[in-house]
Amino acid sequence: MEYPVVVAALDIGGTKIAGALLRYAKAGQAPEVVYERQIPTDAKRGGGPVLVTVCDMANSLLAEARARREEVLGIGVSTAGRVDAETGGIAYANEIMPEWTGQPVRDRLEESCEVPVSVLNDVQAHGLGEARWGAARGAQTCMMIAAGTGIGGALIAHGKLVRGNHGFAGEIGHIACSQAVGIPCVCGGSGHLELVASGSGIEARYAEAGGEPVDGAEISRRAAADEPLAHHIIMQAGIALGEAIASITNLLDPDMVVIGGSVPKAGTRWRAAVQEGFERQIPPAQRGLPILAAELGDHAPLVGAAEDLLDTLELER
Amino acid sequence: MEYPVVVAALDIGGTKIAGALLRYAKAGQAPEVVYERQIPTDAKRGGGPVLVTVCDMANSLLAEARARREEVLGIGVSTAGRVDAETGGIAYANEIMPEWTGQPVRDRLEESCEVPVSVLNDVQAHGLGEARWGAARGAQTCMMIAAGTGIGGALIAHGKLVRGNHGFAGEIGHIACSQAVGIPCVCGGSGHLELVASGSGIEARYAEAGGEPVDGAEISRRAAADEPLAHHIIMQAGIALGEAIASITNLLDPDMVVIGGSVPKAGTRWRAAVQEGFERQIPPAQRGLPILAAELGDHAPLVGAAEDLLDTLELER
Numbered sequence: 204m205e206y207p208v209v210v211a212a213l214d215i216g217g218t219k220i221a222g223a224l225l226r227y228a229k230a231g232q233a234p235e236v237v238y239e240r241q242i243p244t245d246a247k248r249g250g251g252p253v254l255v256t257v258c259d260m261a262n263s264l265l266a267e268a269r270a271r272r273e274e275v276l277g278i279g280v281s282t283a284g285r286v287d288a289e290t291g292g293i294a295y296a297n298e299i300m301p302e303w304t305g306q307p308v309r310d311r312l313e314e315s316c317e318v319p320v321s322v323l324n325d326v327q328a329h330g331l332g333e334a335r336w337g338a339a340r341g342a343q344t345c346m347m348i349a350a351g352t353g354i355g356g357a358l359i360a361h362g363k364l365v366r367g368n369h370g371f372a373g374e375i376g377h378i379a380c381s382q383a384v385g386i387p388c389v390c391g392g393s394g395h396l397e398l399v400a401s402g403s404g405i406e407a408r409y410a411e412a413g414g415e416p417v418d419g420a421e422i423s424r425r426a427a428a429d430e431p432l433a434h435h436i437i438m439q440a441g442i443a444l445g446e447a448i449a450s451i452t453n454l455l456d457p458d459m460v461v462i463g464g465s466v467p468k469a470g471t472r473w474r475a476a477v478q479e480g481f482e483r484q485i486p487p488a489q490r491g492l493p494i495l496a497a498e499l500g501d502h503a504p505l506v507g508a509a510e511d512l513l514d515t516l517e518l519e520r
Numbered sequence: 521m522e523y524p525v526v527v528a529a530l531d532i533g534g535t536k537i538a539g540a541l542l543r544y545a546k547a548g549q550a551p552e553v554v555y556e557r558q559i560p561t562d563a564k565r566g567g568g569p570v571l572v573t574v575c576d577m578a579n580s581l582l583a584e585a586r587a588r589r590e591e592v593l594g595i596g597v598s599t600a601g602r603v604d605a606e607t608g609g610i611a612y613a614n615e616i617m618p619e620w621t622g623q624p625v626r627d628r629l630e631e632s633c634e635v636p637v638s639v640l641n642d643v644q645a646h647g648l649g650e651a652r653w654g655a656a657r658g659a660q661t662c663m664m665i666a667a668g669t670g671i672g673g674a675l676i677a678h679g680k681l682v683r684g685n686h687g688f689a690g691e692i693g694h695i696a697c698s699q700a701v702g703i704p705c706v707c708g709g710s711g712h713l714e715l716v717a718s719g720s721g722i723e724a725r726y727a728e729a730g731g732e733p734v735d736g737a738e739i740s741r742r743a744a745a746d747e748p749l750a751h752h753i754i755m756q757a758g759i760a761l762g763e764a765i766a767s768i769t770n771l772l773d774p775d776m777v778v779i780g781g782s783v784p785k786a787g788t789r790w791r792a793a794v795q796e797g798f799e800r801q802i803p804p805a806q807r808g809l810p811i812l813a814a815e816l817g818d819h820a821p822l823v824g825a826a827e828d829l830l831d832t833l834e835l836e837r
Contacts, residue, residue, distance in 0.1 A: 456687070
């Protein structure tokens with residue numbers, strides 16, 4: 204492709220919609236966020252009105268680009284919910300985004316903006332962003348883990364995002380975890396990673412063991428202040444995630460694993476537990492795996508969405 | 521590439537070395553094995569003499585092709601041991617192939633035969649063969665599981681084999697398994713899949729529970745004859761593999777999973793246990809995953825090795 208290139212990127216979440224212009228100055232150089240803004244999603248309005256707001260945001264980004272005399276190559280979208288790779292519509296979104304399921308995001312944006320549009324799940328966009336220009340820059344095989352309220356992730360192979368058959372690739376919330384054996388999961392199974400290693404899992408295990416019903420951030424604070432139960436639950440969460448990283452590494456043999464999301468805010472002892480769980484379970488030849496913290500923060504899904512657009516257009520880089 | 525195309529393929533194992541000529545008649549059509557032979561590896565001679573035999577076998581395949589007035593595009597090699605993707609040499613082989621570690625398979629064959637050579641681990645070659653022309657034909661995302669003495673596998677993403685950072689991708693013997701919790705593994709970890717679901721695991725668990733020290737095939741026969749302990753161990757092996765397939769599916773969202781190797785000979789009740797373990801643990805949206813039996817038999821690694829050569833040459837297909 205001919206540099207410089209400008210791509211508009213949108214990140215649609217349950218709380219806010221972020222929009223940005225990303226400028227790729229030259230080959231091999233990270234894109235720069237040259238303009239960004241965000242507005243509340245006000246998701247309770249329902250998916251139809253939200254999509255209208257998304258189109259308005261996209262058009263305002265294109266107008267901003269025109270004012271800067273930059274031509275926009277297209278729009279990359281990162282969104283909450285599972286994306287139908289064929290249609291660019293929303294295959295499924297949960298109750299945080301009512302009626303977002305079924306919204307034809309790509310078609311509506313292409314119609315409204317008259318530029319090419321690509322649409323990707325936000326956790327996958329986050330992972331792709333980190334793989335291309337963040338902690339996993341240059342990775343050919345990589346797992347990005349988003350440990351927040353739930354546990355999700357994104358999988359990179361051959362340097363490209365793997366979407367999988369239904370768009371679920373990179374999910375790891377429901378993989379087997381020895382720390383969770385016997386605990387029933389909302390999915391119908393039991394013993395899954397999310398039950399002990401996610402924010403909601405940490406809260407549930409803490410309350411179940413007799414702790415007050417407080418949020419994960421408070422449990423982390425109590426653990427840091429050496430409250431025994433909080434410390435135990437946070438360490439268990441770290442060990443569980445580390446053991447899961449060992450399982451994932453045994454299967455993928457990744458160049459590195461990147462961890463993002465809010466759970467890492469639990470701090471250095473949690474991080475040490477992740478390492479302990481990993482080293483406990485990984486065969487010796489793979490013990491050197493780099494386990495890295497995500498680097499791009501809120502920009503990661505925007506960068507990933509822009510990268511997905513460039514991948515979709517199959518431009519030489 | 522211009523059809524027809526002929527590729528020589530070698531499959532180097534601890535017991536035998538198989539060689540074949542594969543002919544691709546036209547685009548979209550499976551390659552045909554037009555000639556094949558095999559000789560004993562006699563691995564105890566050591567890696568150096570084995571590599572000499574491998575070169576002789578390769579040259580005899582090229583001579584056979586010349587006699588048939590076919591030009592050979594190159595040689596695809598499937599071999600026991602872990603392959604260094606950069607050098608095409610053997611990064612590590614176990615005691616079944618003494619001194620096979622370090623053998624420069626690709627370089628020596630290229631020197632001896634003067635055609636392009638690619639080298640791939642045999643389980644990965646098996647998986648690539650099945651993904652291209654076997655049970656997983658046309659798969660973009662696929663996991664092939666080889667359940668034999670140990671448990672290995674091969675991972676396909678974007679239609680291409682994933683080798684991973686050290687050539688380990690597709691290994692699943694050491695992923696977490698709730699049926700194995702607490703059982704120590706030779707790798708230093710514990711609770712790993714191989715400990716209950718592989719042939720050696722089945723034998724160990726049967727003996728540990730008071731069964732006679734017999735081989736896996738005999739345990740399968742006893743299970744089929746309703747010996748309670750044998751039945752229990754075989755069912756546990758099936759459940760464990762099914763649960764592992766659920767973990768793998770949660771992570772990869774594959775188009776399908778293919779199972780090969782000797783353990784499937786345990787029969788229909790084992791297969792039903794695999795399905796039960798899978799369905800127990802998989803979230804509802806992914807319950808429809810096809811779990812298929814491998815189709816290509818002994819030809820799979822030869823086909824995979826030939827495909828790897830064509831991939832390496834980056835020919836349009």
